[in-house]
Amino acid sequence: MSLPSELHGATVLIVDDKPQNLRLISDFLAEQGFDLMLARSGAEALKKARMATLDLVLLDVRMPETDGFEVCRRLKSDPDTADVPVIFMTAMDDTAHKVEGFRLGAVDYVTKPIQREELLARIQHHLKLNRLQKELFAKSQDLAQKNAELEAYGHTIAHSLKTPLAAASRFLEILCKFKSDNLSGEQLHLAQQAQNALAMTGEVVDALLLLSTVAQQHVELKPLDTGSLVSQALSQLGEMLALQRADVKLPPSWPQALGYAPWVGEVWMNLLSNALKYGGSPPRLEVAGAPDGAHVRFSVRDNGQPLSEDERRRVFTPFTRLHQERAAGHGLGLATVQRIVSKLGGTVGVSVGSAEGNEFYFTLPAMPAPAPE
Numbered sequence: 001m002s003l004p005s006e007l008h009g010a011t012v013l014i015v016d017d018k019p020q021n022l023r024l025i026s027d028f029l030a031e032q033g034f035d036l037m038l039a040r041s042g043a044e045a046l047k048k049a050r051m052a053t054l055d056l057v058l059l060d061v062r063m064p065e066t067d068g069f070e071v072c073r074r075l076k077s078d079p080d081t082a083d084v085p086v087i088f089m090t091a092m093d094d095t096a097h098k099v100e101g102f103r104l105g106a107v108d109y110v111t112k113p114i115q116r117e118e119l120l121a122r123i124q125h126h127l128k129l130n131r132l133q134k135e136l137f138a139k140s141q142d143l144a145q146k147n148a149e150l151e152a153y154g155h156t157i158a159h160s161l162k163t164p165l166a167a168a169s170r171f172l173e174i175l176c177k178f179k180s181d182n183l184s185g186e187q188l189h190l191a192q193q194a195q196n197a198l199a200m201t202g203e204v205v206d207a208l209l210l211l212s213t214v215a216q217q218h219v220e221l222k223p224l225d226t227g228s229l230v231s232q233a234l235s236q237l238g239e240m241l242a243l244q245r246a247d248v249k250l251p252p253s254w255p256q257a258l259g260y261a262p263w264v265g266e267v268w269m270n271l272l273s274n275a276l277k278y279g280g281s282p283p284r285l286e287v288a289g290a291p292d293g294a295h296v297r298f299s300v301r302d303n304g305q306p307l308s309e310d311e312r313r314r315v316f317t318p319f320t321r322l323h324q325e326r327a328a329g330h331g332l333g334l335a336t337v338q339r340i341v342s343k344l345g346g347t348v349g350v351s352v353g354s355a356e357g358n359e360f361y362f363t364l365p366a367m368p369a370p371a372p373e
Contacts, residue, residue, distance in 0.1 A: 007128070012123065025119070086107060087109070233272050
């Protein structure tokens with residue numbers, strides 16, 4: 001079995017207190033193209049591990065003074081060597097020793113007497129796996145950096161659009177209100193359409209600003225007055241509630257949860273308005289909150305058309321709009337809900353009842369119980 005070119009020069013530390021074992025293994029691995037370091041004791045192995053950048057460690061279990069298990073434990077507790085794969089070499093083939101080795105962080109075992117081709121295959125496998133893990137981590141870090149840059153760029157663009165949008169909207173408002181006598185019916189209609197389009201664009205800009213703010217801002221979780229947040233959201237939706245003759249059922253009390261009130265208020269606003277838009281005719285909403293382990297589960301159930309399994313998978317994706325004929329929107333409301341709740345340490349979801357309607361729910365960390373006196 002030949003060594004792949006990308007593994008040539010990989011540094012392997014071989015640790016064994018028996019000189020003949022060191023010689024046999026090192027001669028074989030040197031022929032394959034590895035760079036080798038040798039240690040005859042646990043103390044020497046730890047010293048050499050601190051002096052070099054290792055790609056893999058072959059570690060004997062039974063050694064005087066500092067055995068292989070202790071060496072592995074120390075390697076894994078040191079940030080500089082924690083990610084280096086450790087393969088144990090041992091004459092002991094019992095399960096208890098293997099379990100202990102894996103518990104300490106080893107990736108594999110080879111049993112003495114060492115079979116050279118098996119040893120080479122295991123070394124190659126773990127070197128490749130470790131390199132792939134490092135590449136994946138580097139790519140994830142790069143992706144996170146690019147996402148952060150995109151969030152900052154989006155925030156800047158959205159913020160820059162607010163002033164000209166507000167000015168254009170104000171101009172159209174004045175035109176429609178004070179200059180309507182000078183406009184033909186078609187011109188007035190076009191001006192009103194433009195005004196509505198600008199209002200929708202403004203809502204999109206506000207939603208994008210909130211999304212980017214949630215991604216970038218760190219907030220302190222504090223006890224929430226959920227009843228007040230729900231009441232405020234319903235008050236803002238008062239015109240829609242009256243127009244649709246909606247029936248809203250609220251619980252008599254709310255469990256204590258932790259969060260950031262301005263953001264959680266947005267969550268309630270989005271879920272309640274969503275239930276009104278896509279509920280039945282007239283809409284019937286049942287709002288609830290209950291303890292759920294270390295979290296509190298809040299929900300809004302409507303009496304609208306149940307979502308399909310595919311729709312439930314897509315509904316929290318940005319710019320996803322289901323049943324567009326039912327109501328206007330920009331498809332960012334539920335995406336905002338998911339980002340806020342995730343940032344606050346909770347989860348979101350939607351379930352379908354046996355009869356009708358959908359239940360949109362989210363969880364937040366529960367208020368810790370007071371310490372006993």
